[in-house]
Amino acid sequence: MPHVVDHFIAGAAVKDPAASNTLEISNPATGKPLGLVPMSSTEIADQAVGAAKKAFATWSETPVGDRVQVLFRYKHILEDNIDTLANIVVEEHGKTKAEAIGSVRRGIDCVEFATAAPALIMGRTLPQIAVSTSFCRTEDQGGVGIDSQVDRVPIGVCAGITPFNFPVMVPMWMWPMAIACGNTFVLKPSERDPFSTVREVEMTRDAGFPPGVLNLVHGGPDVANRLITHPDVAAVSFVGSTRAGEHIYKTGTAAGKRVQCMCGAKNHSIIMPDANQGAAIDGIVGSAFGNTGQRCLAGSVVVCVGDAGDWLVKGVIEKAKQIKVGPGGEKGVAMGPLVSQEAKDRVLNYIDAGVKEGADLLLDGRACQMPSGGCFVGPTVFDNCTSDMSIVREEIFGPVLSVMRVKSLDDAVDAVNKSEYGNMSVIFTDSGHAARKFQRTVQAGMLGVNVGVPAPMAAFPFAGWRRSFFGDLHANGEDGMRFFTKSRVMVTRWL
Ligand code: NAD
Numbered sequence: 001m002p003h004v005v006d007h008f009i010a011g012a013a014v015k016d017p018a019a020s021n022t023l024e025i026s027n028p029a030t031g032k033p034l035g036l037v038p039m040s041s042t043e044i045a046d047q048a049v050g051a052a053k054k055a056f057a058t059w060s061e062t063p064v065g066d067r068v069q070v071l072f073r074y075k076h077i078l079e080d081n082i083d084t085l086a087n088i089v090v091e092e093h094g095k096t097k098a099e100a101i102g103s104v105r106r107g108i109d110c111v112e113f114a115t116a117a118p119a120l121i122m123g124r125t126l127p128q129i130a131v132s133t134s135f136c137r138t139e140d141q142g143g144v145g146i147d148s149q150v151d152r153v154p155i156g157v158c159a160g161i162t163p164f165n166f167p168v169m170v171p172m173w174m175w176p177m178a179i180a181c182g183n184t185f186v187l188k189p190s191e192r193d194p195f196s197t198v199r200e201v202e203m204t205r206d207a208g209f210p211p212g213v214l215n216l217v218h219g220g221p222d223v224a225n226r227l228i229t230h231p232d233v234a235a236v237s238f239v240g241s242t243r244a245g246e247h248i249y250k251t252g253t254a255a256g257k258r259v260q261c262m263c264g265a266k267n268h269s270i271i272m273p274d275a276n277q278g279a280a281i282d283g284i285v286g287s288a289f290g291n292t293g294q295r296c297l298a299g300s301v302v303v304c305v306g307d308a309g310d311w312l313v314k315g316v317i318e319k320a321k322q323i324k325v326g327p328g329g330e331k332g333v334a335m336g337p338l339v340s341q342e343a344k345d346r347v348l349n350y351i352d353a354g355v356k357e358g359a360d361l362l363l364d365g366r367a368c369q370m371p372s373g374g375c376f377v378g379p380t381v382f383d384n385c386t387s388d389m390s391i392v393r394e395e396i397f398g399p400v401l402s403v404m405r406v407k408s409l410d411d412a413v414d415a416v417n418k419s420e421y422g423n424m425s426v427i428f429t430d431s432g433h434a435a436r437k438f439q440r441t442v443q444a445g446m447l448g449v450n451v452g453v454p455a456p457m458a459a460f461p462f463a464g465w466r467r468s469f470f471g472d473l474h475a476n477g478e479d480g481m482r483f484f485t486k487s488r489v490m491v492t493r494w495l
Contacts, residue, residue: 003035005194007044007218008201010051011211016044023191028094028337028375029327037191040219042226048215052157052184053232055212060154060182068115068180074207075111081203085168088196093167094336096328099291107172110476113458117180120481125149132493147492152485154182155258156234159227161248163240164190164339165294167197173462173475174237179213181484186215188224192339228252235484237475242467249470260471260483262463264395265423268416269299270438272409273306275428281315283428283452289323289379292335293399297424297453301392302403303412309405313383316401317363320379325370337375338398344375347398354382354391365399387418409434413441423464424454445469
């Protein structure tokens with residue numbers, strides 16, 4: 001019998017007898033079955049929230065210095081287990097080993113940042129904000145001094161709903177900071193590759209996390225929807241598609257929750273004629289085809305100014321042809337499979353659509369040399385694309401690069417800003433003037449100059465603008481701390 005993965009509630013593995021069915025997960029490179037995920041009942045969400053609520057009473061009163069000690073221990077356990085976690089990610093998701101290790105490392109960065117909670121959540125005081133003279137004034141005092149302070153306090157039980165594409169890292173954008181701030185947490189990972197997330201959560205037991213501080217439940221939208229409307233949940237952090245994120249934001253906020261939703265993307269990169277050609281070509285290839293294009297920071301549209309398109313397209317195709325496509329764990333492989341057959345079918349449909357819409361298919365990922373049987377699609381490049389084409393407008397989430405050609409930087413910025421998304425945008429140029437204009441006019445939350453993937457480190461906020469994000473405070477950095485705490489102001493007068 002294939003293994004049915006457990007929930008993790010109040011520090012123990014838990015089964016859900018009421019789960020209606022299970023989802024089979026297989027290795028996308030080989031088709032080998034890996035296990036079953038329970039599509040759980042909403043009762044399992046209730047049970048996890050109940051455990052988190054119980055733990056909150058003690059955990060929120062535990063000194064912050066003691067709370068971060070478990071994170072220090074956990075960080076060392078993670079360091080010792082990078083390989084174990086990365087291997088599971090390769091197997092269930094399809095990333096190459098290098099990509100998987102990189103993603104775990106970025107998760108560890110978030111744990112490290114959360115250990116700074118004693119400094120981050122410290123409040124502020126302003127003594128002597130006023131002198132009370134109207135009441136209780138004594139002659140020798142000349143009035144009574146009034147002080148004020150603001151504290152940051154935990155908000156309660158928080159829920160996290162995460163996507164398939166970074167199954168170890170994205171949950172760590174949420175729960176380490178949430179619990180360092182004194183909250184307790186219920187995580188619902190993607191149902192498509194939950195095994196590495198389960199390992200990530202199980203390891204907290206070895207670090208000495210008290211039961212109920214971090215809980216994990218499996219399932220699909222039913223479980224997620226229960227969490228985002230549960231009366232005992234105070235805040236919801238979501239990462240995933242715009243379709244699901246918009247729904248979660250509207251539903252969660254209507255139920256009175258604090259909600260942040262980091263969503264889908266269609267990222268445009270601008271190439272100026274004066275750019276360093278080697279750096280631009282490498283940057284675009286890495287951005288478009290790294291992680292098989294399954295990244296919210298994937299640069300899937302390139303807008304070339306003037307004659308930049310001539311050398312850029314030639315260079316990108318030359319490099320892309322050298323990418324070895326195959327199982328992520330195999331030596332020399334630089335691009336793994338897509339996560340599932342469904343994802344592969346979606347990408348193939350977009351390649352068909354691009355051809356029908358009139359774009360020039362210069363490199364066809366269907367014809368690339370790759371193993372048969374897995375969910376593979378090779379690097380694909382379309383040239384002479386326009387803003388109205390679906391391959392420019394819609395998130396494909398696969399290794400498909402759409403190239404547009406325009407006359408000026410103004411035209412390029414217009415093309416970027418026509419997108420309904422605004423997660424990230426980058427420019428490759430040697431001109432400070434062009435870079436500055438780009439920075440001031442492009443509508444996106446994360447920008448880069450001469451880098452293909454402007455991924456902010458854990459100390460900086462991570463999120464886009466427009467339909468790439470719903471909410472106010474972004475993930476990570478100081479924004480993350482503020483999202484997982486609320487402020488309380490006190491005015492004091494001693495008579
Ligand atoms: P998805 O939206 O299909 O699923 C994400 C999570 O939401 C899963 O846990 C899923 O079970 C749940 N979910 C799905 N539909 C739901 C619904 N109707 N109600 C409640 N919950 C629901 O996303 P995915 O395919 O797993 O991940 C890929 C997407 O994530 C891409 O769009 C990508 O751009 C985005 N992403 C964004 C960021 C970012 O920081 N902006 C980071 C990583 C991924």
